[in-house]
Amino acid sequence: MVCVTDSRPAARAFTRFQPTEASHRVTTFELFFDLVFVFAFTQVTALMAEDPSARGVVRGLVLMALLWWAWCSYAWLGNQAHAEEGVVRLTMLTAMAAMFVVALTIPEAFGDLAGGIDAPVVLAACYVLVRVIHLGCYLIAAAGDPGLRRQLLTTAIPVGAAGVVLVVGAVVGAVVGPPYQTALWALALLIDYAGIWIAGTSGWRLTSAGHFAERHGLILIVAIGESMVALGVGVAGDPVSGAVLVGAVLGIAVAAALWWLYFDVVARVAEEVLAGTEGEARSRLARDSYTYLHFPLVVSVIFIALGLKKTLQYVADTEHHDLGDALTGVPLLAMYVGVAVYLLAHVAFRWRNVHSWNPHRSVAALVLLALTPVAWQLPAIASLGLVAGVLVALVAYEVVRFGEAREQVRHRSAHA
Numbered sequence: 001m002v003c004v005t006d007s008r009p010a011a012r013a014f015t016r017f018q019p020t021e022a023s024h025r026v027t028t029f030e031l032f033f034d035l036v037f038v039f040a041f042t043q044v045t046a047l048m049a050e051d052p053s054a055r056g057v058v059r060g061l062v063l064m065a066l067l068w069w070a071w072c073s074y075a076w077l078g079n080q081a082h083a084e085e086g087v088v089r090l091t092m093l094t095a096m097a098a099m100f101v102v103a104l105t106i107p108e109a110f111g112d113l114a115g116g117i118d119a120p121v122v123l124a125a126c127y128v129l130v131r132v133i134h135l136g137c138y139l140i141a142a143a144g145d146p147g148l149r150r151q152l153l154t155t156a157i158p159v160g161a162a163g164v165v166l167v168v169g170a171v172v173g174a175v176v177g178p179p180y181q182t183a184l185w186a187l188a189l190l191i192d193y194a195g196i197w198i199a200g201t202s203g204w205r206l207t208s209a210g211h212f213a214e215r216h217g218l219i220l221i222v223a224i225g226e227s228m229v230a231l232g233v234g235v236a237g238d239p240v241s242g243a244v245l246v247g248a249v250l251g252i253a254v255a256a257a258l259w260w261l262y263f264d265v266v267a268r269v270a271e272e273v274l275a276g277t278e279g280e281a282r283s284r285l286a287r288d289s290y291t292y293l294h295f296p297l298v299v300s301v302i303f304i305a306l307g308l309k310k311t312l313q314y315v316a317d318t319e320h321h322d323l324g325d326a327l328t329g330v331p332l333l334a335m336y337v338g339v340a341v342y343l344l345a346h347v348a349f350r351w352r353n354v355h356s357w358n359p360h361r362s363v364a365a366l367v368l369l370a371l372t373p374v375a376w377q378l379p380a381i382a383s384l385g386l387v388a389g390v391l392v393a394l395v396a397y398e399v400v401r402f403g404e405a406r407e408q409v410r411h412r413s414a415h416a
Contacts, residue, residue, distance in 0.1 A: 016086030151203025158195020213271035230309035257391035307335025327380035
């Protein structure tokens, strides 16, 4: 007797997808996917900590922009089709492996170490693979939707062009030098970011507002978590002292305030606004408020993490620093300007969502920028205390000033 096995079910496993519905929420598999970005964010912070200069800042920004665009691509895909099913799961698992390699190569992204493979070329090639398989999977998930397929094919033009420039930049960097590589990678990002914007939103579909808003909230949690990890890394190997404990508490206060300012009310209102729009208006709002405006939110937190890490190093390392030493240069600017950018990104986010200005967060941002020259002369722990004080005061003001409205939003969201 000959047993014939039908290979069609196995073949369908590679092309099957399950469309999402309006009630769709974030899955555990998507959280698993984000763990790769946890590692990548940590690597970027460490890279900038090793080179706390203007050059290091530019390189960190370039890498964060690459990571953000890759993550956003899969956030949109997960809103179109269930991440835990069929071809989407296989694609995201492949992307995870490639992104882990990208994260591994970040320390050598702009300076390949002798004795190994060419890290910048590996980074660029793996990143391009992540973007290409995303487009292929999205085309499968767009079956039966000609408008979405046209949008994806249009999007493939800037994605492909940016990928070519990225790989060329890695090769040129190995031959000529890192400055040319950085410039070409920045050009690749410009092509990618501008190309997606110019391509418009007429073909994009956003099925679940709740999933999309929650997805972006969780990646912000990942970034804030990196700031807390940076606190611990900053004192690793040094004895715990009273000053270290004070610095740690102040750092946690900063991280908690960053969380509060976004998740207490802002995230809830933004999700309601997104859910209240339909069709292309929803896709356009999602692109503007989340894909673009969440980038300064996330990247500013990574820079704040750099400032927190360096501050705790100053406080803990009594062999090389006194408690009276001031935190200066890029680490101080990363903390103060980083918090200011975070607050101003909130202002822009609110303007795009509800078309109203947030004066108190704008004022707090300006206060921090004005205090930066003062902080330059203060002990490092006092500079951190100043940032924590401004943020805690802002949170307290909003709780008292908008207490009734805040409770209405929170209870309305809980009821919904």
